Amino acid sequence: MMERLIEILKEIRPDVDFISEKSLIDDGILDSFDIVSIISELNDEYDIAIRVTELNPENFNSADAIYTMCQELKNKA
Amino acid sequence: MSMEKLTSFSKAQQVQKEYALKGTLTNNYLLPDVSKLLIDEGKLFYSKHSKNLYFFEDKGDFYQIYYHLNELDQFFDHFCDKPVMMEILYRGENKKPLEVINYWEASGFKQHIVRENMMATYDKLTLPQSKSKEVVIKIADSINEVTFVQELIVNTFDRFTGDILSFEESVTFMKQHQIICAYYKDQLGGFLQFEIKNNVVWIGHIAVDETFRGKGIANELVKSYITMNKTKPGTRYQLWVMQENKSAIDLYHKFGFIYGNKSSASMLRL
Numbered sequence: 001m002m003e004r005l006i007e008i009l010k011e012i013r014p015d016v017d018f019i020s021e022k023s024l025i026d027d028g029i030l031d032s033f034d035i036v037s038i039i040s041e042l043n044d045e046y047d048i049a050i051r052v053t054e055l056n057p058e059n060f061n062s063a064d065a066i067y068t069m070c071q072e073l074k075n076k077a
Numbered sequence: 078m079s080m081e082k083l084t085s086f087s088k089a090q091q092v093q094k095e096y097a098l099k100g101t102l103t104n105n106y107l108l109p110d111v112s113k114l115l116i117d118e119g120k121l122f123y124s125k126h127s128k129n130l131y132f133f134e135d136k137g138d139f140y141q142i143y144y145h146l147n148e149l150d151q152f153f154d155h156f157c158d159k160p161v162m163m164e165i166l167y168r169g170e171n172k173k174p175l176e177v178i179n180y181w182e183a184s185g186f187k188q189h190i191v192r193e194n195m196m197a198t199y200d201k202l203t204l205p206q207s208k209s210k211e212v213v214i215k216i217a218d219s220i221n222e223v224t225f226v227q228e229l230i231v232n233t234f235d236r237f238t239g240d241i242l243s244f245e246e247s248v249t250f251m252k253q254h255q256i257i258c259a260y261y262k263d264q265l266g267g268f269l270q271f272e273i274k275n276n277v278v279w280i281g282h283i284a285v286d287e288t289f290r291g292k293g294i295a296n297e298l299v300k301s302y303i304t305m306n307k308t309k310p311g312t313r314y315q316l317w318v319m320q321e322n323k324s325a326i327d328l329y330h331k332f333g334f335i336y337g338n339k340s341s342a343s344m345l346r347l
Contacts, residue, residue, distance in 0.1 A: 014338065035108070051097045057108060
């Protein structure tokens with residue numbers, strides 16, 4: 001699942017090294033449009049529902065954090 | 078269809094929960110902190126029509142729409158007392174969301190301006206030689222310069238997509254040393270205003286007075302903007318540029334900026 005997640009993220013932002021970057025939001029690497037694009041892809045891929053008004057930007061600071069969030073949402077579903 | 082003012086963030090969450098579904102087409106990139114601020118300022122409204130939801134941000138003399146579309150045959154027929162615009166974001170021309178553009182055209186909107194995002198990090202940039210020794214760059218520090226900046230912004234930028242600054246906002250940028258002016262033979266010819274958001278140095282506005290174009294002023298402004306903001310090899314720079322402004326795009330390419338994999342098509346109903 002992590003490998004597929006990295007693939008999804010790279011499709012959206014091919015210029016970003018999602019394996020090493022740990023401050024994607026804090027360092028301004030991802031902006032709100034990137035986050036919304038990622039949400040849309042994750043919702044489709046994992047059949048979960050992340051809504052923009054409900055999201056916590058800190059969950060998008062690294063691929064690991066995004067992965068953990070998806071796992072938690074899948075377990076809740 | 079009537080427009081209702083959002084008075085709490087929980088209400089925004091509640092209405093969005095009903096309409097933001099799997100497969101919903103949306104341009105809503107208002108993150109929670111921005112939504113909360115707009116609600117506190119009384120600037121965020123919404124309306125529902127069949128299975129579609131529209132948020133309206135009151136931008137003063139027009140509204141900006143953030144949509145959640147689930148039924149593309151249920152057109153937007155909302156009466157508004159001011160012009161209405163929206164930004165449709167997409168990644169590359171081959172991913173332009175034509176079905177959404179068609180929906181809004183069928184709802185009475187016209188395609189307006191397309192802008193492209195460009196980005197760079199300092200270590201990927203090259204700083205070209207100065208073309209003219211007659212261009213002098215300085216950081217704005219006078220009301221005379223702010224007045225020039227303000228007039229050039231109003232006369233150069235699109236009122237719906239150009240983030241027109243108020244005089245007070247321009248003064249604030251001047252006080253933060255975020256406006257650079259260019260003089261050509263001692264005459265004020267252009268400016269660049271920038272701001273730093275989340276460690277990214279954004280060009281907010283750059284303009285050269287018509288009389289002074291073709292004299293290397295934009296080149297010097299961009300060069301100064303890059304060098305004065307460099308804090309580390311990985312310093313990030315970004316900007317939006319109109320797709321039809323080929324000379325500006327060429328200039329940024331010359332410095333080493335690349336397409337940021339983001340475009341924005343604005344649509345407008347007057």
